[in-house]
Amino acid sequence: MKLSSELAAFQKRIGHRFAQPELLIRALTHGSFSSPTREDNQRLEFLGDRVLGLVMAAELLEQDRAASEGQLAPRFNALVRKETCAEIARDIDLGAVLKLGRSEMISGGRRKQALLGDAIEAVIAAVYKDAGLDAARDLILRLWGERIAQVDADARDAKTALQEWAQARGLKPPAYVELDRRGPDHAPIFTISARLPDGTEAQASAGSKRQAEQGAATALLNKLEQAT
Structure with a gap:
């Protein structure tokens, strides 16, 4: 052939x-x-x-x-x-x-x-x-x-790191809430909020739910780090 x-x-x-x-x-x-x-x-x-x-x-x-x-x-x-x-x-x-x-x-x-x-x-x-x-x-x-x-020697995806942070403090796992979806079906943009049980949250937008969730988790980890 x-x-x-x-x-x-x-x-x-x-x-x-x-x-x-x-x-x-x-x-x-x-x-x-x-x-x-x-x-x-x-x-x-x-x-x-x-x-x-x-x-x-x-x-x-x-x-x-x-x-x-x-x-x-x-x-x-x-x-x-x-x-x-x-x-x-x-x-x-x-x-x-x-x-x-x-x-x-x-x-x-x-x-x-x-x-x-x-x-x-x-x-x-x-x-x-x-x-x-x-x-x-x-x-x-x-x-x-x-x-x-x-590859980062300590490579962990942000969602895993955030869940471990919550578990270490006896908290329930964070929730991920879809706030918005816009754009055409072939190129959507998702906005996701990563939210802890006490209401602390952060948002991110990306071209897939997974990427938006990771971005929101990263933003929330950064917020928590700045607060300490």
């Missing part, structure tokens, strides 16, 4: 030439473009998520042999979460070669975090099935690059 010029260029961007090009095509096929004769990338995404996790866990253990599980876990989460996967996908312009249905294209699917994150995991699985674990590991380490070495 001969790949299009766009997919051939994409192979060069990721540094892997497929012996089975159909795997790459499947990895880039979203469910909105699938058909009875055209498989989508969901099963590959499921596998790729596990391959990414294995490779990243092994690499973190190798890079810091003295780190405890409690230190490694937040670093791992920071590197494999959907936001990071989507950033990697944008770095290699994966959105440009995604195969999407018309409605998904119109709604801005090539820029959606969830679609990009799922697709890069599917590409990892495609490389794994095409050439084995060593090839998949090389791909992951190449694409993630300096992110692995530079």
Whole structure:
């Protein structure tokens, strides 16, 4: 099977030439473009998520042999979460070669975090099935690059840090309340409030609920730090 010029260029961007090009095509096929004769990338995404996790866990253990599980876990989460996967996908312009249905294209699917994150995991699985674990590991380490070495040694997402702050003081976990949603369906902006039981709160806005919640948690942690 001969790949299009766009997919051939994409192979060069990721540094892997497929012996089975159909795997790459499947990895880039979203469910909105699938058909009875055209498989989508969901099963590959499921596998790729596990391959990414294995490779990243092994690499973190190798890079810091003295780190405890409690230190490694937040670093791992920071590197494999959907936001990071989507950033990697944008770095290699994966959105440009995604195969999407018309409605998904119109709604801005090539820029959606969830679609990009799922697709890069599917590409990892495609490389794994095409050439084995060593090839998949090389791909992951190449694409993630300096992110692995530079991940914050105390990396914790803000929501986890805020919950731990509340628990240490015998408080109930903070609540996250959606205050507003505006903008078109393909590019919404959410405003979220992070709120403690005593009414202390902070707000943030972002293009996804998760990002807005993290931003609100960060803002509230900063407010609490300034108050002490």
